Amino acid sequence: MTNIKLIAIDLDGTLLTPELTVHPRTADAVRAVSDLGLMVAIATGRMHTSAEPFALQLGLEAPIVSYNGAMIRRAGESRPLWQRCIPADLATEAVELCVREDMDLMYFIGDDLLVPRYDHWAHEYLARTGNDSTVVGDLRRLAGREPIKLLTVGTPEQTQERYEFFTREWAGLLHATISLPEYLELLHPAVSKAGALARLAEMSGIGLEQVMAVGDSLNDLEMVEQAGLGVMMATSAEELRAAADFVPESKEAGVAETLERLILAPARA
Numbered sequence: 001m002t003n004i005k006l007i008a009i010d011l012d013g014t015l016l017t018p019e020l021t022v023h024p025r026t027a028d029a030v031r032a033v034s035d036l037g038l039m040v041a042i043a044t045g046r047m048h049t050s051a052e053p054f055a056l057q058l059g060l061e062a063p064i065v066s067y068n069g070a071m072i073r074r075a076g077e078s079r080p081l082w083q084r085c086i087p088a089d090l091a092t093e094a095v096e097l098c099v100r101e102d103m104d105l106m107y108f109i110g111d112d113l114l115v116p117r118y119d120h121w122a123h124e125y126l127a128r129t130g131n132d133s134t135v136v137g138d139l140r141r142l143a144g145r146e147p148i149k150l151l152t153v154g155t156p157e158q159t160q161e162r163y164e165f166f167t168r169e170w171a172g173l174l175h176a177t178i179s180l181p182e183y184l185e186l187l188h189p190a191v192s193k194a195g196a197l198a199r200l201a202e203m204s205g206i207g208l209e210q211v212m213a214v215g216d217s218l219n220d221l222e223m224v225e226q227a228g229l230g231v232m233m234a235t236s237a238e239e240l241r242a243a244a245d246f247v248p249e250s251k252e253a254g255v256a257e258t259l260e261r262l263i264l265a266p267a268r269a
Contacts, residue, residue, distance in 0.1 A: 004229060004263060005210040007033065008043040008065065008197050011051060012128075012180060013216035014233055015042070015255055020128060022054060023252060029259040030058050036267055039204060041065060043193050045179035045219055048073050048080075049111050050129040062200075067108065068177060068185050068219055069196030070148045072203075082199060084188045085109075085146040090173055092143040094150055094186060099140055103162070106151040107139050114139065121153040121182075149187050156181035177219040185219060194222035212262070214255060216240070231258050 009015045009030075017023050022030075034040050041062035044051045048066040055064055055075040063074045063081055073080040086094070098105045104121045107114040113133040115122045126133055136142070152162055162184045166176035175187045193215075201211050213220070213227035216236045224230035225243055232244035233254045241247050248257035 003210055004038065004212045005206045006039045006041065006062070006201055006204060007212045007259075007263075008041045008193075008200075008214065008223060008227070009255060010193075010215040010217070010220050011042060011044040011046060011054065013235060014214055014220075015054065017252065022057065023256060025253045026256040027058060029256040029264065030060075033259050033263050034059065034061075036263070038263070039206075041197075041200060043069070043197060043213070043215075043220075043223065045183070045185055045193075046129055047108065047111065047113065047131055050131050052076075053130070063203075065193060065196045065200060067149050068179065068187055068191065069193040070187055070191045072196055072200055081203070082196075083148060084191050085148050086150065086174065086186070086188050088144050088146050091145065091147050091150065092140075094170075094174060095139050095142065098150070098152060099138070103152045104154060105139055106133075106153065107136075107142060107147050108149045108151070109142075109145055109147045114142065125151075125153065149185055151186070152184045153182050154184075159184050179217055179219045192222050193219060194226050197223045198226065214258060229262070 030040055039062040040060050042051050042055055043065040045068040048071055051064050051066050052075045063072050065072055071080050071083040113131050114136045115133045116139050118135055163176055163178055172189055175189050175191055177185050179185050209228035211227045212229040213223040214231040215224050216233040230244045231246045232241045234251050248254040250257045
C-alpha cells in the first residue's frame with residue numbers, strides 16, 4: 001500500500017489500549033511510518049485538548065481532527081484551521097429537549113466542557129479523557145451560544161434509542177452518531193470525521209484514494225468507507241468490520257499490526 005500518504009487514526013478503542021495508553025508496539029509502528037514521510041493524523045470524537053497529548057507523545061505533525069470532525073487544529077496552536085459549530089437556535093432546541101427528557105448532557109464550546117452537575121457520568125468521562133469541566137447548572141442558560149458539540153451519556157440501550165430518535169426526527173438538522181456505547185454525539189449536520197478527513201486531505205494535496213482511515217466505532221464508519229483503504233479493529237461490531245478493507249487480528253495492537261503489514265512490510269520489501 002505504498003500509494004498511501006495520509007493515515008487517520010481514531011483514539012479510543014483504536015490507537016489507545018483499554019488502559020488509555022499507546023501500546024509500545026503501536027508507538028514504534030506509528031513513528032516508523034512517519035519516518036517514511038507519511039502524514040499520520042489523529043481523528044477523534046474527543047476534545048482537541050484531550051487528543052493533543054497523544055499527538056505530542058508520538059511526534060505527529062499533522063493537524064488533529066477532533067470533536068468528531070467539527071474541528072481541525074494543530075497541536076500547540078490555539079486557533080483552529082477549520083471548525084463548524086451547531087447553530088444557536090438548533091442547539092437551544094436540542095438542549096431544551098434533552099433537559100425535558102432528563103438526559104444527562106454535556107456541552108462543549110471552544111476548549112471548555114460545561115456540565116449541569118458533577119455526577120458519575122461526568123466523573124467517568126473526565127477520568128477517561130483527562131479534561132476538566134465547569135459545572136454551570138441548568139444548561140438552558142446557555143441559549144444563544146453555538147456549541148461545537150453536544151453529548152448525551154447513558155446506558156448503551158438509552159444511547160441506541162436516542163441515536164434512532166435523533167437520526168429519524170432531526171435528520172438534516174443535527175448529525176447524530178455514537179462514539180462509545182454510552183455516548184451519543186450531536187453535531188452540525190455537515191460535520192463528520194469523514195468530512196473533516198476529506199478537508200484535511202484536500203488541504204494537504206492528497207487524494208482520498210491515498211488515505212487510510214482506521215477506527216472501531218459507528219462514528220468512524222463514514223471515514224473508513226470513503227478512504228482508499230479502510231480499517232476497522234477486531235473488536236468492532238460485525239457490521240462495522242464488514243465495511244472495512246482490512247481487519248487486523250490483534251486486539252491489543254491492531255493499529256501496529258495494520259501499519260506493519262500494509263505500510264512497513266511493503267516499504268521494506
